[in-house]
Amino acid sequence: MSNPTLVMYEEEFQEVNDVIERxxxxxxxxxxxxxxxxxxxxxxxxxxxxxxxxxxxxxxxGNIAATGGLAKLIGEKEFSILFHEGEKDxxxxxxxxxxxxxxxxxxxxxxxxxxRLRVKKSSEELSAIFEKLMxxxxxxxxxxxxxxxxxxxxxxxxxxxxx
Amino acid sequence: xxxxxxxxxxxxCKIVYYGPGLCGKTTNLQYIYQKxxxxxxxxxxSLATETERTLFFDFLPLSLGEIRGFKTxxxxxxxxxxxxxxxxxxxxxxxxxxxxxxxxxxxERIDANIESLENLRMNLKEQGYDLDKLPYIxxxxxxxxxGIMSVEELSRELNPTNVPExxxxxxxxxxxxxxxxxxxxxxxxxxxxxx
Numbered sequence: 001m002s003n004p005t006l007v008m009y010e011e012e013f014q015e016v017n018d019v020i021e022r023x024x025x026x027x028x029x030x031x032x033x034x035x036x037x038x039x040x041x042x043x044x045x046x047x048x049x050x051x052x053x054x055x056x057x058x059x060x061x062g063n064i065a066a067t068g069g070l071a072k073l074i075g076e077k078e079f080s081i082l083f084h085e086g087e088k089d090x091x092x093x094x095x096x097x098x099x100x101x102x103x104x105x106x107x108x109x110x111x112x113x114x115x116r117l118r119v120k121k122s123s124e125e126l127s128a129i130f131e132k133l134m135x136x137x138x139x140x141x142x143x144x145x146x147x148x149x150x151x152x153x154x155x156x157x158x159x160x161x162x163x
Numbered sequence: 164x165x166x167x168x169x170x171x172x173x174x175x176c177k178i179v180y181y182g183p184g185l186c187g188k189t190t191n192l193q194y195i196y197q198k199x200x201x202x203x204x205x206x207x208x209s210l211a212t213e214t215e216r217t218l219f220f221d222f223l224p225l226s227l228g229e230i231r232g233f234k235t236x237x238x239x240x241x242x243x244x245x246x247x248x249x250x251x252x253x254x255x256x257x258x259x260x261x262x263x264x265x266x267x268x269x270x271e272r273i274d275a276n277i278e279s280l281e282n283l284r285m286n287l288k289e290q291g292y293d294l295d296k297l298p299y300i301x302x303x304x305x306x307x308x309x310g311i312m313s314v315e316e317l318s319r320e321l322n323p324t325n326v327p328e329x330x331x332x333x334x335x336x337x338x339x340x341x342x343x344x345x346x347x348x349x350x351x352x353x354x355x356x357x358x
Contacts, residue, residue, distance in 0.1 A: 005354075006166045013170030038258030039222075039238060040166040040175045054205045054224045058238065062210075062219060065254040150174070150355045153230055158351050161227045161235060162344050 006036055007137040012129055013043065019125045020045050020102075027118040028110035030089070033103040034096075034126070035060050042100065060093060060103055083112065094119055097127035164258040165354060173234045176350050177258055178343075181283045182265035183275035184216075184244035187304040190333035191265060192223045192239055195343060198336065199225060217243040220255050227347065237347055244279065253286045261298035261350040262287075263342055265333075266321050268303045268311040276321055298349030301328040302342045307335070 008016075020032045024046050031046035033053065039061035041053050063082065071078045084091040092104040092115045102123065104115055166175040180188040189209065196207045205224035212218050223239040242252040264283060266276045284294050301322045303314060314330060322328050327345050331338025 005164055008166070008168040008170055010170045013168070036166055036258075038164055038166070038177060040177075042166075042168070052206050054238075055208050055222070058222045058224070059208065062222075062254070065257060066219070066251070069250055069254055150230070150233075150351070153351070153355055157230050158348055161230060161347075161351075 012133045023122040027115045029106040031105040035101040096123045175236045176260040178261045179259045180241040180263045183279040186265045186267040187333040188241035194336045194339045261346045268305045300346045306330045307332045
């Protein structure tokens, strides 16, 4: 397969959440989401219950994929930052470490300049965490680690899902 | 590419419905959406033109329940079937875990089916996937219409590798869940042995 499965462990999940919680405060944002480039929601902080997070993740990834396609057409590698301005709320979307998408939703209590500045700093921290995560899952895979929950499932387990 | 989250104990997988224009990909998803309990589904999103043709994709998140304490979620996507939307189709195949090819059973659509299937194979290859190694199901849709080809003929043309195949009528729902279950099962089996 071209892409390995993305695996998130407890430890890194906590680290990621710490970084985006801090970003939420420092950037005065309403909500922050981290989304995998394939559209899977990794984590979210802030007023997440007000939003349909699954749809938001899928559309963000679609958006990044479409603008990525546009970028390639004009000879760019990708557009690493997207900004959507609304009447009240705005979206700042950026690519972190080439594989995850950071979505910051903010209103007039913050500003684009502040968000950009804070996002830049947090992106570096997030990049490092995801790099560590990739290494960790590669190593575990090499070792043939047994903590994979699906290694021992039976056909009955699968059939039960559909009963 | 599935996403396994040990922290929230979730496994997410992506299924893509592929096929020629107007073969019934969106109708498959709409039927699944209608017949799924509210707590097991998310909102269905359709990025469509004013004439209800898929422009970018349809999206439907489903949760199937738990396996060994892990919540199992499937994200269902359709591609735009019309030939000229090829750039968009490629994007949606990124990170796919399983594919359903929805074929239009009508005689006059056989060329469109073959073209779309070749397009699927090529677009997957560009992303580094091999259709023969992916969880993959073929659905012969519109079995209720007149002027359709027999399953044997369709199978010969569209399913030379003999993957699981289903007859369906997506408007009434016949075969829709059978197809979904079959692909979901293949994905889970793949996850199990892929490690």
